[in-house]
Amino acid sequence: MKEVGLWSAVEVSEWLAEQGMPEYSEALRNVDGRALLQLSESDFRNPPLSLVTADNGHQLLERIETLRIANHMEVHKNGNHGIGHHTNGHVGTCLGNGTVSNGKVLNGGPKNGFHSEPVRIQIPLPPEHERSPFPTEWSKTAVAFIYALCCFVTTSVVISVVHERVPSKEESPPLPDKFFDLFDRVQWAFSICEINGMLLVGLWIVQWLLLKHRSIVGRRFFFIVGTLYLYRCVTMYVTTLPVPGLHFKCSPKLFGDYEAQLRRIMKMISGGGLSITGSHSMCGDYLYSGHTVMLTLTYLFIKEYSPRRFWWYHWICLGLSAVGIFCILLAHDHYTVDVVVAYFITTRLFWWYHTMANQQFLKQTSQGNPFSRVWWFCLFRYFEQNVHGIVPRNYQLPMPLPLPWRLLPGSRLLYSRLESH
Numbered sequence: 001m002k003e004v005g006l007w008s009a010v011e012v013s014e015w016l017a018e019q020g021m022p023e024y025s026e027a028l029r030n031v032d033g034r035a036l037l038q039l040s041e042s043d044f045r046n047p048p049l050s051l052v053t054a055d056n057g058h059q060l061l062e063r064i065e066t067l068r069i070a071n072h073m074e075v076h077k078n079g080n081h082g083i084g085h086h087t088n089g090h091v092g093t094c095l096g097n098g099t100v101s102n103g104k105v106l107n108g109g110p111k112n113g114f115h116s117e118p119v120r121i122q123i124p125l126p127p128e129h130e131r132s133p134f135p136t137e138w139s140k141t142a143v144a145f146i147y148a149l150c151c152f153v154t155t156s157v158v159i160s161v162v163h164e165r166v167p168s169k170e171e172s173p174p175l176p177d178k179f180f181d182l183f184d185r186v187q188w189a190f191s192i193c194e195i196n197g198m199l200l201v202g203l204w205i206v207q208w209l210l211l212k213h214r215s216i217v218g219r220r221f222f223f224i225v226g227t228l229y230l231y232r233c234v235t236m237y238v239t240t241l242p243v244p245g246l247h248f249k250c251s252p253k254l255f256g257d258y259e260a261q262l263r264r265i266m267k268m269i270s271g272g273g274l275s276i277t278g279s280h281s282m283c284g285d286y287l288y289s290g291h292t293v294m295l296t297l298t299y300l301f302i303k304e305y306s307p308r309r310f311w312w313y314h315w316i317c318l319g320l321s322a323v324g325i326f327c328i329l330l331a332h333d334h335y336t337v338d339v340v341v342a343y344f345i346t347t348r349l350f351w352w353y354h355t356m357a358n359q360q361f362l363k364q365t366s367q368g369n370p371f372s373r374v375w376w377f378c379l380f381r382y383f384e385q386n387v388h389g390i391v392p393r394n395y396q397l398p399m400p401l402p403l404p405w406r407l408l409p410g411s412r413l414l415y416s417r418l419e420s421h
Contacts, residue, residue, distance in 0.1 A: 004071040007033025019063050020133035020389025023052050037068055053360050059388055133388040136215040140383050144219035147379075148226035151233075155290070156265045156273065158233040162284035164253050165240050172242035179329050179336045185245060190331035193291055194276045196324035200298040200317060207302060212394035217305055219383050220357070221297075224349055227376060228293050231345060232285075241286045245332040250283035289334045292342035295324045300350045307393055357384045357391075 007015070009032050013025045027048040028036070043049055044057030053059075174180075208214055208221070243250065254260045264282070271279020273290065299321040303314050325343070328334050356362040356371050363381055365372045374380075 003074060004033040004037055004067055007036070012036050015067075017392070019060075020387075020392065021060055021063075022390060024049075024060060027052055036064065037071070039064055059360070134213050134216060134391060135386050136213075137386065138215050141215045141219040141222070144222035144226070144383060148222040148229075151226035151229045153269065155229045155233050155285075156268050158237050159268070159282055159285045160261050160265050162236055162240055163250070163282040164255070166250065166284040167240075167242055169243055169246055169248070174242060174244050174246065175335065177244070177335050180244075180332055183330055185247065185332040186327075186330045187247075188331075189327040190333050191276055193295070193324040193327040193331065193333075194274050196320045196327070197291060197294050197298075198274075200295060200302070200320050200324075203317065204298045204302050207306060209398050210395045211305060212396045213391050214398075216387055216391055217301070220353065221301055223376075223379065223383060224353055225293070225297060228297070228346055228349060229290065232288055232290060232293070235287045235341070236285050239287055240284055241335065243283050244286065244335050247332070248283055249281070251281045286334055286338050288342040288345065289328060289338040290342075291328055292325055292334075292339045293346050295321045296343055296346045297350065300347070304354065305391075305393055353380065356380060357387065358389070360388065 002011075009028075009030055012028060012031055012033060016022060016024050016028065031039075039057075039061065041056065041061065044061075049057060204221075208217060211217055251264070254264075268279050268282070271277035273280050275281075299317050302317045306313060325339060328339060329336060352371070357380075362369055362371055363384060365377075371377065
């Protein structure tokens with residue numbers, strides 16, 4: 001490790017990015033390593049540092065203090081002959097007997113006639129969320145997964161309930177829809193939509209498994225998708241729309257046969273709620289479109305957590321998403337308003353959540369933070385309170401390479417750091 005006192009301003013910016021605090025890069029763009037070590041609380045009470053975060057720089061100062069200790073140990077380990085850099089940023093001259101010109105002892109040099117002996121001090125490691133700006137916390141990811149699973153099961157139950165209330169095609173014909181007026185129905189279009197959705201979900205799962213911070217990203221995905229399907233339960237229950245087309249063949253109504261309803265719900269869950277698997281033959285789940293939710297959300301996560309230079313990958317996923325959504329309408333399986341509402345709610349919830357997660361002051365309950373008034377804010381803060389900064393796009397293998405692969409040239413590079421810029 002290079003002595004911090006010798007860092008350039010560029011190396012300071014790189015260190016800030018590694019610590020998950022790139023928001024300080026602009027305010028500290030002209031600060032080198034020596035000036036970084038001399039920062040104190042008073043510097044964060046005045047612009048420009050006071051404008052970066054609302055915590056008065058406490059988190060950054062804690063990391064700088066850790067850096068001072070690491071730098072102090074590095075200076076002593078290297079012998080520090082000649083000109084030495086102190087942990088506080090000052091420079092002292094090292095003498096031949098191991099002392100520094102300001103009277104401080106290095107490498108066991110004599111002081112006041114006595115020789116210092118090396119002393120080992122056992123320092124207990126702090127908890128993981130204090131040691132790393134991006135702790136794993138798989139227990140929280142498990143909670144988010146259970147939350148999403150409960151929302152999916154609830155959605156299946158509500159679909160079964162709503163199905164019993166859907167009016168027959170003879171009583172309530174399909175509502176007028178401008179898209180249906182312009183485009184005739186294409187029978188195979190909905191199968192294309194579901195195939196595109198499965199491709200996007202598969203790509204996202206592979207990408208998620210290769211992420212270094214997969215636990216953080218995973219609970220974000222589970223929470224957002226669960227909340228979207230919970231909202232969907234509300235909208236389709238309060239407003240039951242008639243079928244969008246006369247081609248629909250809805251399952252017969254069960255009229256209170258709860259055992260048969262339970263079997264139908266289990267069949268739907270086991271088939272993933274897809275028509276292509278034959279598990280979804282109920283009607284009424286129109287406002288809003290669950291297929292549009294998955295097509296949009298998987299694309300947003302794929303783009304957010306993949307390198308910017310993979311533009312071709314982003315365009316392919318965007319094409320799959322856009323074609324899938326268009327095929328929903330082309331198959332006349334959802335009204336246009338179902339798709340528009342699904343796109344709007346999905347994108348807004350994704351952008352709101354990530355804006356709040358990337359800004360520390362938006363995780364605090366205060367009068368100046370309107371986001372703290374949303375009903376899911378407590379869950380959000382539970383998931384994100386120990387995540388400091390923008391999650392970097394770092395990749396690594398989910399498990400170590402087998403021994404034969406590790407012996408190959410270049411196999412030591414188990415993961416690569418992919419810049420977010």
